[in-house]
Amino acid sequence: MANMKMTQFEVSRGGAFDFSNCARNMALVEMGVKPPTLRSTGTTIVAATYKDGLVMGADSRATAGNIIADKHCTKVHKLTESMFACGAGTAADLDQVTKMLSAQLRLLELNTGKKARVITAVRRAKQHLFQYMGYIGAYLLIGGVDPTGPHLYECSANGTTMSKPYASMGSGSYAAVSILERDFKFGMNEEEACELVQRALQAGMHGDNASGNTLNFVIITRDTTTFKGPVIPEFCVRPEPIDLDYKFKPGSTKVLKQKEIKYDIIERISFLLRNERELLGYGQCYHHPNVVYQTDQAYCVDYA
Structure with missing residues (x-):
């Protein structure tokens, strides 16, 4: 270019x-x-549906090249009360696209008096991204529960969308999707779905240097939305330091030589004026623009 x-x-x-x-x-x-260097979310994002709703999760590491730029990057974005989007790609693009979708869906709900549906968010996202032909680095997993049930969609930066029962995107998705394909089953309960998503995210963190730090989850059902995080994976928890006593008792070390250095205080800040010093009977002061030298035990500064 x-x-x-x-x-x-x-x-x-x-x-x-x-x-x-x-x-x-x-x-x-x-x-x-x-x-300028773009900040990429690196990323492993995972989502899976179960019989009563769906679970979405992401790691929290953002990178700028090979440098970890942010250890607490938010990748789970709220669109509505019952709809969220997990993002992979360029952090700034993801923030702006999800804010735009959230505002549009809120206005739609206010105008119609009804809750926005997941397919509506997907439609608006794909129409916006397609206009830029992939130059907006936003790869989204859009999921939620509406009157027609739980739904999960995968939306690429070029506007391609696909409905899936489970999905993973980002640089760590290759390891994560292997866990999903092996262990996903229809009709799971909430606990099984949460455990599956967590294991998939941990697999992505193991296999990708750009994914890591902590995990954030959102559990969406028809009536409630529960956010969990940050969750520190087991393999990231540092072991407790060994409590050793490094304090030596007085007299344990023999003193071989001792030298005493005397010093004089030659400057002290005082808010006494010249006439107040004379009334109080302070000693004679020898003045310097920056330092006050004194012959007595009293110290003073001349501000005149």
Whole structure:
């Protein structure tokens, strides 16, 4: 992109596309300005349905290149009271896309007087992302419970969507989906679904350096929504330090040599004015712009 030249006509012509920012960015690169580093969520996100609802979860690590940029990144985003979205991709894009969806769904509920359905959020997300052809780095798992039951959808950055009983996305999804494919079964209860999602997330954290730190879960049913987190996986819990007594008793170490260094206090802040010092009978002071030297045991500072 930086090597491509754009004519003045291509930059300034009207129409549906405006390339002025592209020309600016290429000019900055030619001047040697380094573009900012994008913060990626790295990520393992997992969701699974069960007979009464669904469980969604994610890790909390965000990376900038090979650096851990944030250990407490929020990847479980609330859309409505009974609908959430887990995000993988670029952290800033995910925050803005989920905020936009949440605002649109809330306005829809206020205008219609009914709860928004999961397919509505999926439709709005895919229409928005498709316009940018994948340049918005937002990969979403959108799930919730509406009057038609629990639903889970996978939405890619290019607008492709798919309904699934379980799903995983992100750089750690290869390890996580192997756990889901092996252990998922229809008709699970809430405890089994939570345990499955947690094991899938831990597998993703084991197999991916960009996923880690803590886990966050949301359990969605028809009547309630329960958020759990942050949960520290068992393999991340540090062992308790061994309590050893490193304090030595007085006299345990023999003193071989002792040297006493005397020092004088030559500066002390005082709020006494000149006339107050004279009335109180303080000793003679020798003044310096920054340091006060004194012959008596009393100390003073001249602010005159």
